[in-house]
Amino acid sequence: MTAGLHVAEGIDLPLELITSSNGILAKKGAGKTSAAVVLLEEMHQVGVPVIVVDPKGDWYGIRTSASGDRPGLPIPVLGGRHGDVPLDATTGELVADLLVDQQLSAILDVSEFTKAELRRFLKAFGDRFYRRADRTPTHLFLEECHEYLPQQVRGEDAALVETWQRIVKQGRFKGLGVTMASQRSAAVNKDVLTQIDNLFVLRTTAPQDREAIKAWIDVHADSKSILADLPTLQTGECWLWQPERGEPVKFRFRLRHTFDAGTTPRVGEIAAAPARTTLADVDLAAIAAAITPNHDAPSSSDNASRLRTENARLRRELAAATSAPPREKIVEIPVPVPIDAATIDTLRRAIADLSAVVDQLAEHKHTSAPPRPAAPRAIPTTPKPKAAAVVDRPSTNGAKTDSPALRSGAQRMVLALGRMAPLRLTKSQWGTVARLKTSGGTWSTYLSDIRRAGYLDETAAGYTLTDAGFDYLGGRPEPLSPRELQEHYRAVLRRGAATMLDALINAYPDSLSREQLGAAADMATTGGTFSTYLSDLTRNGLARKTDTGLVATDILMNGAELEHAP
8 A cells, every 4th residue: 555645746645635525626627527536546546445426427437548448447337328337316325335335436427317316316325325334434526516516505405415515524434535526616515615624726717716715725825826826727737725734735636547538529530439448356237236226116205105195085085075065056966965974984084094104104214115004994985884893902911802993003002101101101202102293183083082992091290091091901011121111212213313312321320411422323413403313312201401411311221110100
């Protein structure tokens, strides 16, 4: 391994550049892409996986030598007109998994994507790659980054920008470095640009672009003389600012070793195409198989959409069934047959069941195997007298008796109270344990069913079961032990909240500051996500605030037997 990254005669940059955030800014034709390629060639030489997001479609030239007649770097090109393997806009997560699992380098040629497809792919790829990164040094090159990290963030771009802001700001802790390259300095998102550690500026002439550069270097160096020099720089020549390493340095990047497929063709000249070479030790067939989307498998969002459509249809039928008949009727139209109360109740129950399934699908939207949607209840077309319904109650000892019918969601609510007894649960805690949203009509419908059955004991302190409710479960379950209680909440909380919970459990009886908790959960404490997860813990009685930070509650650490229902 070399001592550094050899980018110019007498210039060897430190290897720490690999896990740093870097910027390359220049006007078109000033050598910006070639400078980025030189950095990639050096990083590949020391064995670091390199990944390029290429919206121009000309990075495939690295597969060939500079002369175009010999092999270049053995890096597969995914997508684009010159790709080794096709790239589908829906496969962002699959591609991220492949590159992380096999520690592969790749060119992600997204030049053939529409703007919507580009956003979809890069959002999914960035999210999954950041979560899966395992502290193996890896460098990402974001070519023409202003196209997907713009200064003016519109609604459809917000999620994508947030994803890559996180990678630029926090990726170093996971071994990720980023080099952002752009010919439009003023158009690059400033929240990202201000995070860079090393700034390479090549020839720049536009006033607005020089002003954007000035805003960065004003606090790092004597900017006046350097800014005045930018328009006169030769192609490939640059100023490099490394604030932590002293004064700015001026040098000219060495020539790239690989083919420049982005050279502007001259009039009357036929551009030479690089030779197509095979990739040594790279199984393209396996790569293609790993990132081929399965369009036949319904996604969680598809199931949820279908169920919402069915839910809307049932609501329309319910509205028609409960509306008063018109006072005036045209003779040619038959008078509607009145629908009895039993049919209306069936419609309401079907809507509640479908709403519960939609909620469950929404909770599992990030998993690969969404829950199977329940079939809607059959709606009777002719009213018929019905006997009182019975259902086999859930039991902790295997016993079954006939009890008033409860739908599956209401059964989960009863079972949740039973498992947490003798603790009384607040409404929010109850919803968390039962995995149901407490807002909306579905929760209210189930709650009414449980009350009518006589199973609910509710006071100002919270909810638990009556004797009849425990009988419905087949007896009083044993109180959860501390370990069982902790494992239970790990299973029902969102992943980020569960990670924060583990940190508090490990620190007990000591408290953790917000910064310590954020570091343990690997998330910024200033964002809304951290506050949301923290709210999950406090409102469920799992954490409480102290003068020094947050601490796990005694109930969580010592078990439910400490509390006794009145």
